[in-house]
Amino acid sequence: GELRGGAWVVVDSRINSDYIEMYADRTAKGNVLEPEGMIEIKFRTKELVECMGRLDQQLISLKEKLSEAKNTGSYTDVERLQQQIKAREKQLLPMYTQIATKFAELHDTSLRMAAKGIIREVLDWRNSRSFFYKRLLRKVMEESLIKKLREAAGEQLNHKSSVDLIKKWFSESEIARERNGAWADDEAFFRWKDDPANYEEKLQELRVQKVLNQLSNVNNSASDLRALPQAFAALLQKVDVNMRSQLVEELRNVLN
Structure with a gap:
């Protein structure tokens, strides 16, 4: 499966991280920007030509000869070598473009998405x-x-x-x-x-703490404390009979 461009805005797990989790199949790609578009920005023809000059032995040799020809003033050789360099670069450009595209694709795999935290896990x-x-x-x-x-x-x-x-x-x-x-x-x-x-x-400890927090405000007022027994009596009247008997018994145990 693939997502393209604006689709990520809709399914981004950060929109609601409590409930949205993202996963990708091992063969999936994100394609926020297609590889061809990526290399037009990050690996343009200029960068590809520079890469050729560093890696291709034939170009390295031609540029060394060009440098020697310039130093000796052999302009005929300079022009010939420059044409050979341009021809070699033109010959290599499709292959280097293909390699750069593949390089960009490798930065958009499901494993890379997992490494960057875009997805939670890679699945088969x-x-x-x-x-x-x-x-x-x-x-x-x-x-x-x-x-x-x-x-x-x-x-x-x-x-x-x-x-x-x-x-x-x-x-x-x-x-x-x-x-x-x-x-x-x-x-x-x-x-x-x-x-x-x-x-x-x-869970019961949390319930006790919640009720204690609710009752703690009563302790700050003498008049509220005096009203507490009546409040308990009113509360017990609203409780089921069986539950009321149980609560009364438990309150007696606590007070004793």
Whole structure:
């Protein structure tokens, strides 16, 4: 597959890096600027001729003879050698243009895109279906956990901070300690996510901290503190009967 020019503006992962990931097949090309156009800017005829003068032994020899002819004042030889040099350069130009084009193409491969951070990973087409199935499942599972995490901690926790926190919890698990680079292993993440024991306690800690932060403002006002029992009573009236009994029992345990 190939993308050309303005198409990159539409699919650039930096537009929404939380949700857009870019991949390329091993044979893919970016073609932001076609190789022929690239060499017209970066490797013009002048540069190609200079390259010939450095690499082609016949041209090097002719230019040495031209220099000697100029020093000896042999103008007939100078004119003849200049014509031979121009003829040689004309003969070599198509081949050097082809080499320059290939050189420009090699700067636009999928491996080069990965090295520059344009794409996340290089894929083989024959394995892409299973790869994208696992990758999409991984993102869906991550997003569901991020949603739980932000509900527990409050909306002040942004998407990136949520991912960093999940990564931290994962890295502390036994699954992560089994091998290096486990975070990049989708199968390892699935095993970790499928066991709520790996993160439910941590989610509960975030819920407690969120409620504590909400109640901390009450502590700054004596009148708010006096109103707190009535507020709790009003809250309990709105709660399901079974949940109310559980909350009352837990509050008694805390107060005792």
